[in-house]
Amino acid sequence: MKITILYYSETGNTEKMAMFVKEGILSQAPEAEVELMNLKDEDSMNVEFLNASEAVVFGTPCYVANLCWQMKKFFDTRWDCKLADKLAACFATANCMWGGADIAIQTVLQHAMTRGMFSYASGAGNGRPFIHLGPIALRDELEEKADLFRIFGRRVAEKTEKYFVKH
Template identity: 30%
Template sequence: MKVYIVYYSLNGHIHRLAGAIAEGVRDAGAEAELYRVPETLPPDVIGKMSTPEFQSEFGAVPVIDRHRLGDADAVIFGTPTRFGNMCGQMRQFLDSTGNLWAAGALVGKIGSVFTGSNCQHGGQETTIITTMVTLLHHGMICAGLPYTFGQQCRSDEITGCSPYGASTIAAADGSRMPSANELAGARYQGKYVALLAMALQERRDGIMNALREE
């Protein structure tokens, strides 16, 4: 059972959430593989926007080969918010997966999304929902972060996470890293997706065969 965590991170916030999601996947007994989407910005621009220390850490994460995306039993996508939508790097990557769409390579597989924004109301929910539109076009079964993760309802602190997926708040200057509560939500989402994928795995072949007979 393989769960791919495919994401983009500029300053480490999504990267930290991705690590917590991987912990949750492994806690469920599944294999977690982390990948980053290809960078679209030139190195000199990245150098002005991000720290060399993080870029070195992020650079150690392998770039996903889009042709291998269908090898996963579930895929959890991570993207920072850009005006209430996914970042350009993720958009360009997903736009390159037409061959997978044509082959139905992701049909019936679990898909999920996590995100982050600078402020509490910076478009986290719309980013996740609009990203799920692409996953639905691929025929994926979308999973969020259910309210059984009760800490998303807490009001004693400012925190990310919603029923659509885990999220974090970075602050205007990017200085705030994911809180313990946000990391807990990411771990919960990873475990939830892995357990769903494991339950579906035994039935997916039968479902796909039945659909082919229609």
Template identity: 30%
Template sequence: MAKILVIYYSKTGNTKKMAKAVGEGVKERGGEPDVVHVEDFGDIEKLLDYDGYIMGSPTYFGILAAPLKDFIDRSIKVYKKLDGRVGGAFASSGIQGGGNETTIHSITQALKVHGLIMPGFSGAGHYGPAAVGEPDEKIISESRQLGKSVTALAQKIS
């Protein structure tokens, strides 16, 4: 069973709601989700236990929030050990055009440096779910879809 880490930073709860929906999608597709706030993750070497990584962040000045960046920087410990696994990203912003896509890209850039493979999306939210404020039903549904797509890819690869 594909084990997927859904790791996020959230201060006021918007990204957290998306993370929960991503985890539901992983489960619906037959994967095993671990939905964790970045501050609760613990030993970075636990990253080796997963088949896939989905990261979510609020948009802070157009990019990912510092606690998630710090987590990614600490993941240098497992650099070159995650190649060929799968990934994905999601983001939340305060305003439309506030930088959700650049936030998603700032995460996926780092995931690519780790050698991860990521699905794209032909429907709404091409790069991943992007909420403005509290996620509505459409964004919750896209978040579930992200969980499903990453899990399906992990299952195909293994």
């Protein structure tokens, strides 16, 4: 099973949380191959791996109460990245609780669905911890939220294995 974690991180917050998601995925599926790709760093982009992935977890910093423009640019321009029929999930980082990170996640999932992906949010229906649309970490509480992001990663791995990996 291959899972891509595709994010944009300018100052490291989103990247830190991406690493916790990766830890969670690997705790659920130790044999999984997981690659982190930062849109800031062209060299980290591995389109071949992304296209072969069963799931893509997106991570965006909240910019102006929405997804960052670099992620928007990705969705608008990177048609070489084949997203259709994969699981999509999303997390975000932000400065403040009312800063619009939920809207950022919702917009990313909307783009993902438009590209033919199946949205997975982890939700509240899986019991505690309730993750709703996707986990959010504020810049002052990144470590505090580590376990939440690991659990999110675990759930993503479980659903990917169950519904997207051909056995």
